[in-house]
Amino acid sequence: MIFITVVGLRIVQKFSFSLIFFRKLCNHSHHGGWVKNEFECVEEPLKKMWKSSDVDSIRDESFNPYEEDSQTHFSLRQGFIENVRIDARKVLEILGQDDSEPDARLVLDKLHITPSGLLLREVLVGILKGVNRKNKSKCAKSAYKFFVWCSQHEAYRHTTNSYHLIFKIFAECDEFKAMWRLVDEMIEKGIPATALTFNILICSCGEAGLPKRLVERFLKSKTFIYRPLKHSYDAILHGLLVLNHYNLIEWVYNRMLFEGLSSDTFTYNIVMYAKYRLGKLDQFNRLLDEMGRNGLSPDLHTYNILLHVLGKGDKPLAALKLLNRMKEIGIEPTVLHFTTLIDGLSRVGNLDACEFFFDEMIKNGCMPDVVAYTVMITGYVMAGELEKAREMFNEMISKGQIPNVYTYNVMIRGLCMARKFDEALSMLKDMETKGCRPNFFVYSTLVSNLRNAGKLTEAHRVIRKMLRKGRYVPLVSRLRRHRPR
Numbered sequence: 001m002i003f004i005t006v007v008g009l010r011i012v013q014k015f016s017f018s019l020i021f022f023r024k025l026c027n028h029s030h031h032g033g034w035v036k037n038e039f040e041c042v043e044e045p046l047k048k049m050w051k052s053s054d055v056d057s058i059r060d061e062s063f064n065p066y067e068e069d070s071q072t073h074f075s076l077r078q079g080f081i082e083n084v085r086i087d088a089r090k091v092l093e094i095l096g097q098d099d100s101e102p103d104a105r106l107v108l109d110k111l112h113i114t115p116s117g118l119l120l121r122e123v124l125v126g127i128l129k130g131v132n133r134k135n136k137s138k139c140a141k142s143a144y145k146f147f148v149w150c151s152q153h154e155a156y157r158h159t160t161n162s163y164h165l166i167f168k169i170f171a172e173c174d175e176f177k178a179m180w181r182l183v184d185e186m187i188e189k190g191i192p193a194t195a196l197t198f199n200i201l202i203c204s205c206g207e208a209g210l211p212k213r214l215v216e217r218f219l220k221s222k223t224f225i226y227r228p229l230k231h232s233y234d235a236i237l238h239g240l241l242v243l244n245h246y247n248l249i250e251w252v253y254n255r256m257l258f259e260g261l262s263s264d265t266f267t268y269n270i271v272m273y274a275k276y277r278l279g280k281l282d283q284f285n286r287l288l289d290e291m292g293r294n295g296l297s298p299d300l301h302t303y304n305i306l307l308h309v310l311g312k313g314d315k316p317l318a319a320l321k322l323l324n325r326m327k328e329i330g331i332e333p334t335v336l337h338f339t340t341l342i343d344g345l346s347r348v349g350n351l352d353a354c355e356f357f358f359d360e361m362i363k364n365g366c367m368p369d370v371v372a373y374t375v376m377i378t379g380y381v382m383a384g385e386l387e388k389a390r391e392m393f394n395e396m397i398s399k400g401q402i403p404n405v406y407t408y409n410v411m412i413r414g415l416c417m418a419r420k421f422d423e424a425l426s427m428l429k430d431m432e433t434k435g436c437r438p439n440f441f442v443y444s445t446l447v448s449n450l451r452n453a454g455k456l457t458e459a460h461r462v463i464r465k466m467l468r469k470g471r472y473v474p475l476v477s478r479l480r481r482h483r484p485r
Contacts, residue, residue: 087113088122095127095142105149115150117159124165131172140173160191167200194235233261237270249274262294269301276309284309303331304340311344316353323360333364339372346379354379370396374407381414389414403431409442416449421458424449428462 094107113119123146131139147166150156163186170179183201186193233256240249253271256263263271268291275283291298298306303326310319319341323333338361345353358376361368368376373396380389393411396403403411408431415424424446431438443466450459 081118084116084118084122087111087119088126091119091123091146092126095123095146105145108146108149115153115156117162120147120150120158120162121165124169128165128169128172131169136173136175140170140175140178143169144178158189158191160186160194160197163191164197164200167197171200234264234266237267241270241273244277246274246277250278263290263296265291265296265299265302268296269299269305272302272305276305281309300331300334300337303333304337307337307341308344311341312347314345314348314350314353316345316350316356319357320360327364333366335361335366335369335372338364338366339368339375342372342379343375346375346382349383351379351383351385368396368399368401370401370404370407373401374404374410377407377414378410381410381417384417386414386418386420402434403436405431405436405439405442408436408438409445412442413445413449416445416453419453421450421453421455425458425462 090111091108091113094111124143127139127143127146143166147158147162150162151158163182166182167179170176170182179201233252236252237249240246240252249270253263253267253274256267268287272284272287275281275287303322306322307319310316310322323337323341326333326337338357342354342357342361345351345357354376358368358372361372373392377389377392377396380386380392389411393403393407396407408427412424412427415421415427428438428442428446431442443462446462447459450456450462
């Protein structure tokens with residue numbers, strides 16, 4: 001029996017399996033991502049898991065400061081907000097002046113306005129929205145001038161969120177050295193760095209090729225102590241997962257072990273997934289043994305990873321045993337688990353197993369959603385089984401599941417592969433009629449296949465239709481450059 005078969009049975013026999021319910025499954029029914037990326041059925045739930053865990057990690061900065069629960073003070077609050085907006089417009093007007101104008105700080109002083117978190121947010125967000133390729137340097141300078149001007153007032157103190165806003169502007173303006181100076185300033189002033197701080201910086205520095213340097217600085221930072229230190233590492237691991245830095249996940253995990261910190265199920269799920277993406281399946285046994293020694297039980301995401309591995313390895317029997325064992329210990333497989341398995345099996349062309357587990361899903365009381373149907377349809381299309389794809393497409397509609405843009409895209413691709421171009425064009429019209437807006441990939445699928453078939457008139461007609469609707473205009477040149485293969 002191959003390694004992963006053994007893994008599937010060992011983990012269910014070895015652990016006590018008290019399911020950790022505080023981790024909510026993400027609602028994946030609105031995403032057709034599996035069609036685009038073979039790993040999204042595992043990756044997306046993991047990326048979303050952190051937000052629903054027991055760790056209050058990534059705080060949402062998209063709060064609405066204009067909401068007011070108390071109706072008594074509503075008009076007073078509205079008046080204050082409107083005054084702040086007026087002040088912000090005045091500030092933006094001054095900062096938008098040419099460098100030849102008088103010192104912006106002196107002019108700001110003459111406005112006699114009082115700095116506040118809300119005013120800072122209004123101004124910096126206004127600057128951020130106006131950043132473009134030509135004015136990056138000016139925007140960064142303007143934002144920093146106002147940021148410093150606010151800090152010079154005794155009644156005002158910058159917060160973590162204040163720094164997050166200026167970091168975003170500097171990142172957008174490619175001012176990485178200036179951003180690092182502010183990071184040092186933030187740490188020197190004892191302002192706490194959070195998981196969101198790390199995510200903002202890793203996103204920008206990752207693009208600049210500096211992710212390892214950033215991780216090292218955060219691990220050394222005394223202000224990145226996140227309830228407790230182990231959760232700081234979890235926050236970093238999650239940030240690296242979001243950006244697909246799998247090698248760095250390994251490195252951070254080893255640092256975590258060196259510090260003598262214990263892992264939880266969340267940690268192991270991310271590390272196991274990173275090992276999978278790096279092709280290091282031989283290390284699964286060691287990680288699973290570690291979990292057992294630490295008294296940890298696999299959760300829904302752990303099983304999702306294992307089922308995906310079994311599916312991709314074309315091991316339906318081992319997958320069936322794992323699903324049955326899950327039920328025996330009181331863990332009911334969900335639509336997500338069946339869909340993950342079917343997706344893996346469809347990618348190795350085992351449609352018989354896909355059909356079996358699709359039926360098993362229904363027998364277990366899990367009604368297939370749009371993603372499950374789309375995965376099945378994709379498998380049929382890729383195998384050249386267009387008629388079965390049609391049947392599944394019609395079945396999902398009859399069951400009340402509304403096809404999404406990914407479902408339509410794969411059906412259109414299948415019709416084009418079968419050279420049924422009139423039907424493909426008709427399906428484009430049908431999806432628009434039913435309120436499903438085509439994305440660029442739908443148009444691209446049609447145009448490329450029509451051109452490859454020598455149907456240039458029809459391809460140009462699709463492009464003109466895009467232009468009339470005002471959709472994806474910046475991307476039209478990519479379609480026009482396409483040449484038939």
